[in-house]
Amino acid sequence: MKHTIAVLVENKPGVLARVSGLFARRGFNIHSLAVGTTESPNVSRMTIVVDLPERPLEHVTKQVYKLINVLKVIELEAGSSVERELMLIKIRAVAEVRARIIELADVFRGKVIDVGTDSMTIEITGSPEKIQAFEDLVAVYGIIELVKSGRVALGRGSKSIKDRQLRVAG
Amino acid sequence: MTMSEVTGAKALFLALEAVGVEHIFGIPGGAILPAYDPLIDSTVKHILCRHEQGAAHAADGYAQASGKVGVCMATSGPGATNLITGLASSFMDSIPVVAITGQVPRPAMGYDAFQESDITGIAGPVTKHTFLVMEPDDIAQTIAEAFHIAGTGRPGPVLVDIPKDVLQAKFEYKPAGPVDLPGYQPTTKPNQRQIVEAAKLMASATRPVLYAGGGIIKAGASEELVKLAEMTGIPVVTTLMARGVIPDSHELCLGMPGMHGNYTAVTALQRSDLLIGIGPRFDDRVTGKLASFAPDAKIIHADIDPAEISKNRKADVPIVGDAKAVLTELIKVIESRRGKDPVPDYSAWLETVTGWRNAYPYRYTQTQDGPLKPQYVVERIAALTEGNAIYCSGVGQHQMWGSQFIPFRRPRTWINSGGSGAMGFGVPAAMGAKVAMPDDEVWCIDGDGCFQMTCQELATMAVEKIPIKIAILNNAFLGMVRQWQELFYSERYSEVEFGWDIPDYVKLAEAYGCIGLRVESMDEVDAAIEKARGVNDRPVVIDFRCDKGEMCYPMVAAGSSNDDIILGPEFERDEPVEHEQGDHLYGDDEEHGN
Numbered sequence: 202m203k204h205t206i207a208v209l210v211e212n213k214p215g216v217l218a219r220v221s222g223l224f225a226r227r228g229f230n231i232h233s234l235a236v237g238t239t240e241s242p243n244v245s246r247m248t249i250v251v252d253l254p255e256r257p258l259e260h261v262t263k264q265v266y267k268l269i270n271v272l273k274v275i276e277l278e279a280g281s282s283v284e285r286e287l288m289l290i291k292i293r294a295v296a297e298v299r300a301r302i303i304e305l306a307d308v309f310r311g312k313v314i315d316v317g318t319d320s321m322t323i324e325i326t327g328s329p330e331k332i333q334a335f336e337d338l339v340a341v342y343g344i345i346e347l348v349k350s351g352r353v354a355l356g357r358g359s360k361s362i363k364d365r366q367l368r369v370a371g
Numbered sequence: 372m373t374m375s376e377v378t379g380a381k382a383l384f385l386a387l388e389a390v391g392v393e394h395i396f397g398i399p400g401g402a403i404l405p406a407y408d409p410l411i412d413s414t415v416k417h418i419l420c421r422h423e424q425g426a427a428h429a430a431d432g433y434a435q436a437s438g439k440v441g442v443c444m445a446t447s448g449p450g451a452t453n454l455i456t457g458l459a460s461s462f463m464d465s466i467p468v469v470a471i472t473g474q475v476p477r478p479a480m481g482y483d484a485f486q487e488s489d490i491t492g493i494a495g496p497v498t499k500h501t502f503l504v505m506e507p508d509d510i511a512q513t514i515a516e517a518f519h520i521a522g523t524g525r526p527g528p529v530l531v532d533i534p535k536d537v538l539q540a541k542f543e544y545k546p547a548g549p550v551d552l553p554g555y556q557p558t559t560k561p562n563q564r565q566i567v568e569a570a571k572l573m574a575s576a577t578r579p580v581l582y583a584g585g586g587i588i589k590a591g592a593s594e595e596l597v598k599l600a601e602m603t604g605i606p607v608v609t610t611l612m613a614r615g616v617i618p619d620s621h622e623l624c625l626g627m628p629g630m631h632g633n634y635t636a637v638t639a640l641q642r643s644d645l646l647i648g649i650g651p652r653f654d655d656r657v658t659g660k661l662a663s664f665a666p667d668a669k670i671i672h673a674d675i676d677p678a679e680i681s682k683n684r685k686a687d688v689p690i691v692g693d694a695k696a697v698l699t700e701l702i703k704v705i706e707s708r709r710g711k712d713p714v715p716d717y718s719a720w721l722e723t724v725t726g727w728r729n730a731y732p733y734r735y736t737q738t739q740d741g742p743l744k745p746q747y748v749v750e751r752i753a754a755l756t757e758g759n760a761i762y763c764s765g766v767g768q769h770q771m772w773g774s775q776f777i778p779f780r781r782p783r784t785w786i787n788s789g790g791s792g793a794m795g796f797g798v799p800a801a802m803g804a805k806v807a808m809p810d811d812e813v814w815c816i817d818g819d820g821c822f823q824m825t826c827q828e829l830a831t832m833a834v835e836k837i838p839i840k841i842a843i844l845n846n847a848f849l850g851m852v853r854q855w856q857e858l859f860y861s862e863r864y865s866e867v868e869f870g871w872d873i874p875d876y877v878k879l880a881e882a883y884g885c886i887g888l889r890v891e892s893m894d895e896v897d898a899a900i901e902k903a904r905g906v907n908d909r910p911v912v913i914d915f916r917c918d919k920g921e922m923c924y925p926m927v928a929a930g931s932s933n934d935d936i937i938l939g940p941e942f943e944r945d946e947p948v949e950h951e952q953g954d955h956l957y958g959d960d961e962e963h964g965n
Contacts, residue, residue: 210554211553211554214503215491215492215503218492218495219495222495222496226496257681259681260678260682263677263678264678266677266678267676267678268554269499269500269520269552269554269555270554271554272553272554
């Protein structure tokens with residue numbers, strides 16, 4: 202089962218390696234990991250999607266929380282959080298098919314951000330399912346390459362991650 | 372250079388002195404060289420080891436014996452990587468150690484410089500935390516933080532890596548301020564509601580067992596444990612890391628459970644209806660096949676590390692907190708609920724347990740003319756030292772015999788590499804223990820395989836006059852591996868025979884400036900032990916030439932249920948033990964460790 206967890210970490214060298222190394226050696230399978238700065242300059246935030254077929258999520262959150270540079274770990278459950286992913290996708294697009302690709306991009310609220318003589322690059326933002334759907338639709342034209350940001354997520358409502366309780370023993 | 376301007380190296384020693392360091396085990400080398408100059412003027416005493424692995428194990432033994440943070444120091448590259456086995460052992464056993472390593476100068480880092488290694492990266496998975504100090508200004512604060520992290524919460528090793536030019540830089544020294552680690556706030560005070568839940572379960576149980584783990588030793592909570600056991604009448608099993616938290620002579624102490632634990636301790640866990648785990652890990656060597664471990668038991672699990680709780684076995688009552696605080700609160704709550712809760716009656720249970728204890732003790736046979744039995748040697752050492760020494764061991768059969776046959780009287784007197792199982796741990800750990808506790812007699816119960824991995828520290832101890840006693844239970848084999856080959860590989864012995872004679876342990880001891888003795892028969896044992904006890908200016912090595920084929924029993928084979936405990940040939944002439952068949956529904960998860 203896939204879970205989305207948000208991890209606040211001190212913005213120090215090596216922290217990403219500590220977190221990702223922990224996942225690897227404990228046998229937790231990372232599906233995606235996105236990291237960036239936050240409203241506080243000393244704090245970074247990671248959004249990690251972890252695939253746990255057999256183990257309770259607590260095994261992960263408790264181990265991650267033990268890392269000295271980790272300030273907070275919470276699970277963002279699908280119903281009570283918003284999740285987005287960004288994809289840049291370069292599609293084979295000779296003149297005859299461009300209009301159709303643009304039409305598709307419009308339906309998905311995507312943006313054309315680069316056009317070459319026989320290619321187009323589209324930026325799509327949305328839920329992972331939406332992004333997958335777009336990818337499937339344009340596959341017929343030929344995908345030259347694509348990149349995804351990994352999922353980022355925030356809890357719904359006015360609360361910050363800092364206001365939420367950490368999961369502890371249980 | 373102004374008055375208060377110092378080098379980074381000097382700052383390092385000012386910081387080490389400020390946190391109260393008295394001893395460092397280490398070896399100098401290129402990148403750490405600047406630190407060895409201010410060492411000369413420091414109050415910190417350095418013990419010059421012969422191998423960095425020895426330094427790391429010595430720091431571990433020092434910490435286990437004293438409860439203080441052990442310190443080791445090494446140079447960059449191979450010096451630092453040689454520490455890793457020791458740090459990994461400290462990590463698995465939650466032993467507070469700080470390792471200080473030199474690193475190549477900052478401008479050289481990342482260029483594959485001579486003796487460069489990414490030691491913070493390498494050590495990360497086997498330490499509680501690592502620091503790379505990139506500014507001399509940060510040295511004092513980092514040392515303060517490293518000692519705080521190592522010694523508090525669930526203790527563990529911390530590595531501090533300092534580039535050579537940071538040690539050489541001159542700067543205005545400022546002592547460390549208060550430690551402020553926003554991401555590190557261990558929970559020590561248990562939740563009161565959970566304590567009450569635990570007390571209720573204890574009152575309604577009929578077959579409870581206190582499952583005492585190493586956390587009790589770290590918390591200094593032996594007295595509280597004994598008090599809880601006595602006030603409730605609940606019997607106690609002590610894991611390998613908790614031997615001595617309750618005296619083995621105590622009527623409620625059932626001794627060690629686990630793969631080579633005694634029948635009573637293993638079976639009491641299996642048959643219990645309530646396990647009260649205080650600071651244990653539910654380690655696979657204790658649980659056997661997890662799916663069939665203590666099938667009827669509810670679980671109370673108290674640990675200072677929330678990640679340990681429900682990691683292996685789901686806890687019905689999880690308690691996060693320091694073992695001393697947990698036990699103190701539990702005692703208080705049980706006292707306050709007297710009259711409210713039903714008075715539990717464990718007498719039938721204790722009768723059952725006592726029956727097992729009488730029927731299935733550890734057993735071996737030493738005959739006058741037969742080969743010397745390693746168990747006999749351990750028993751005699753324990754008897755002649757009256758259980759008052761500090762006993763260290765390596766890893767293998769001798770370790771298990773040590774744990775089985777020494778009647779421990781107090782905590783911090785059984786020092787070994789439990790979780791990691793690092794062979795070669797014994798000799799250097801005993802050195803560390805003796806440095807920490809110079810007034811205690813220190814014995815290392817070792818195997819011939821383990822001894823040969825780290826025996827170069829004999830030189831350290833001869834020079835530094837650290838008079839430990841080493842009993843090599845020399846069975847000429849990697850005994851535990853041989854035992855597995857006998858049992859699980861159809862007696863096809865592969866690469867396990869060392870031979871009795873090479874090296875000549877007596878000559879080897881003498882070459883290192885130690886005293887060497889050899890014992891080949893039962894009636895020489897006591898005299899050799901007494902002779903060793905009389906030597907106080909250098910180590911003594913006794914080569915006990917033991918039965919080559921002796922097996923360590925009881926045994927729960929890896930991946931087997933505790934129900935399938937093998938008592939061994941000593942019991943074959945008796946009635947077979949009655950126990951239900953283990954649960955084999957979960958597939959074979961046998962592993963290849965030993």
